[in-house]
Amino acid sequence: MFKDLNPILHSQLRLAIVSLLISLQEAEFTYLKEKTKATSGNLSVQLDKLKTEGYIEITKTFRNNYPLTMCKITRKGISAFEEYVEQLKSYINPG
Amino acid sequence: MFKDLNPILHSQLRLAIVSLLISLQEAEFTYLKEKTKATSGNLSVQLDKLKTEGYIEITKTFRNNYPLTMCKITRKGISAFEEYVEQLKSYINPG
DNA sequence: ATAAAGTAGTTTATAAAATAAACAAGTTTA
């Protein structure tokens, strides 16, 4: 009847992050922060969860002397997102 | 870009409850418990939250000597659900 | 050269939510 919702994706901020990365492939920390309107701390924590789950990859470099954190969606992240959407449908669509 | 997700509905159990009530109009506590596979305690707490929010009405009677708790969706609950689905679309659909 | 302000984050502490365990109040069955 109701499929279990992937708890990693069933979070407003993590869902927004993954949603952005799905369409962009990759994005910078600061870009994600601006688009999601999250605080740095919250974003940092949620990115780490997504990374731990293998849904994104994080690479740290420098640009113009400043730290630059790049986040990239993985294949696992993409299919988890697609599954999550299917799970949601079991709640949204009657029957 | 991303609409805020109604936190009352952005919960696996509460979403399942409301989803069921949307199609049935009303349902008994025990029925909801069976369909959602929730524990009684969890169901009790979440029904109370939905009631407090005005999304459902709860009426308590007896049937065959046993307590009978009936839950009914309200107009407010219906429109909150519809809004929630719209909010979700801003995450799911690119653009 | 150095203090003040800014960038880009991380870590830790607090608040909120979900869940489970324990309890209540009765009913039925053996």
Added chain:
DNA sequence: TAAACTTGTTTATTTTATAAACTACTTTAT
């Protein structure tokens, strides 16, 4: 009349989300 069952509620615990505080370094102004 005791044991087991029904239908829940309340309280305690765990998990999760969020915010506050901190780190580390850079740039700008003095």
